[in-house]
Amino acid sequence: MKSLVRRGLRLTAGLTLGACSALVELLFALLSGLALLLVQAWPRARGAVLRPVHRLARRLAEWERRRLAAYLGVESSSAYTPERALRYVAARWPLGLLGAVCLLCVLIGAAYGAYLFLGWFVSEVNSPSTVLFSGLAGLFLLFLALQGALAVGDLEKKLARHHLGPSEQEELQRRIEELAVSRAGVVEAVHDERRRIERDLHDGVQQRLVALGMLLGRALRGQDPQRREELLRQAHEESRLALGDLREVAWRVYPVALDEAGLGAALETVVERTSIPVRLDYGLAEEPDRPVATVAYFVVSEAVTNAVKHSRATSISVRLRQKATPGQLVVTVEDDGIGGADPAGGGLVGLSRRAAALDGTLVVHSPPGGPTLITAELPCA
Structure with a gap:
């Protein structure tokens, strides 16, 4: 429930900021379109106007990328051309205003829906049927507006991906690079694991087996029965410790309980x-x-x-x-x-x-x- 509320608040903040930036983008689209229209017949003048227009379009696109990443969880590529940034800004402002309309409808629907439950206590009701009808209509508007807000958020993601990228080819290239890196990492991790196992066997089990062999050799060469019995007890204890070390190594390699239980x-x-x-x-x-x-x-x-x-x-x-x-x-x-x-x-x-x-x-x-x-x-x- 808490995560759903947080998601709703982030979406609301993102759409609110998007509505504010849509006004700036609308003004930018009108002024830049008018400026380009006036110099359309002069290529050199058109180029001089396009440079600051592209620069401003990229700044607005970067602002939108940060907003989408922070509030809507949308990641887009930064490797886009100024032309794509200009097309994105020109296409986004209607969507930003649509988000503002959805949020306004959410507030109106919530107000009428709340009146259905609270209106009986805060004011004198002369027509209960009117209150009931307006309250139900408000709840229905609230439902539609919430769905619209979610749809606007989804459209924001698709529009940014379409104009700013990454494109399918860029995404595929990034995925290939990630797989190549992860594959090399897995190979290195396997080598590290093998080295660790070899080190555990050498420093633990192998040392105990060497000690066990030495104890048994001394017991075989010994003439004193009491000393031989003592050496055999030590060898038995050493074999028990070696078995414990071997089980420890096997457990660290892969635990049987993971498969069985x-x-x-x-x-x-x-x-x-x-x-x-x-x-x-x-x-x-x-x-x-x-x-x-x-x-x-x-x-x-x-x-x-x-x-x-x-x-x-x-x-x-x-x-x-x-x-x-x-x-x-x-x-x-x-x-x-x-x-x-x-x-x-x-x-x-x-x-x-x-x-x-x-x-x-x-x-x-x-x-x-x-x-x-x-x-x-x-x-x-």
């Missing part, structure tokens, strides 16, 4: 294995797709591990929720540590690459002194 159970395992308190808020009604669940799991696991190792945190909060916009899984990990986490560090860069491979994003906010907040948004439609 789902993302929620796998994250509960992370919570149980963490040495400091972790509060898990799992707000997902449905299990996400396996690639998304895998990335979400590793974001939480790596962020929690980093917090335990480097942040001096005393508590960690993990939250998963479905964004109001359909198809977005939001994962946040926050700790109360000392902050200063480097987004360019190996672990966080690997997580960014994992998220980018799914067209997702990972943002790290970790000022010195803390707290550290890691937010990942993953498409899960």
Whole structure:
């Protein structure tokens, strides 16, 4: 409900500002059209007039781009020509005035609709049927005006995309570049993961196996039964630790619980294995797709591990929720540590690459002194 209200307020502010700029654009269109009409027969004079007209048109188009991005969530390209900016400004002012009409109708409809419920108490009613009819008509006008305002917002997006871009070719080129970058990032992330696994095996399991072999060799060469029994006990303990290290490496590579019990159970395992308190808020009604669940799991696991190792945190909060916009899984990990986490560090860069491979994003906010907040948004439609 809160997100719907915020969206409505942003749309209202965007259309209001758009109506104000439409008046400026209407004046600009009239004056520039008149100036160009007067010099139409003289090419040199027409060129001299076109230069400031194009410059002003681009400034107005940039203002509209910022307004659309801030209030309507519309992103458009900045690589447009002055001619396209001029056509956009000339075509947009009627839409801006239409938005103002829709907002005015919203206010009128809301006033008549409110009178249906409050008019009985604030004034003397001589004709109840008139109040009832006008109130219902006001509610109907309110409904139509709200639909019109939403339609104007959608038309604003289409008009900006049509005149300013990006065009389908530009969008395709941008998408190809993103895929090339994300593919290279995924390959590098795989190499980093392999190096980490090799390092864990070498520093952990391999060292214990070497110690185990040495203990067994000494036990085989020993003549003292009591000493041999002591060495065998040490070898048994070393084998148990090696098995634990091997399970730890396998768990970090890919948790079995993710396949068998789902993302929620796998994250509960992370919570149980963490040495400091972790509060898990799992707000997902449905299990996400396996690639998304895998990335979400590793974001939480790596962020929690980093917090335990480097942040001096005393508590960690993990939250998963479905964004109001359909198809977005939001994962946040926050700790109360000392902050200063480097987004360019190996672990966080690997997580960014994992998220980018799914067209997702990972943002790290970790000022010195803390707290550290890691937010990942993953498409899960």
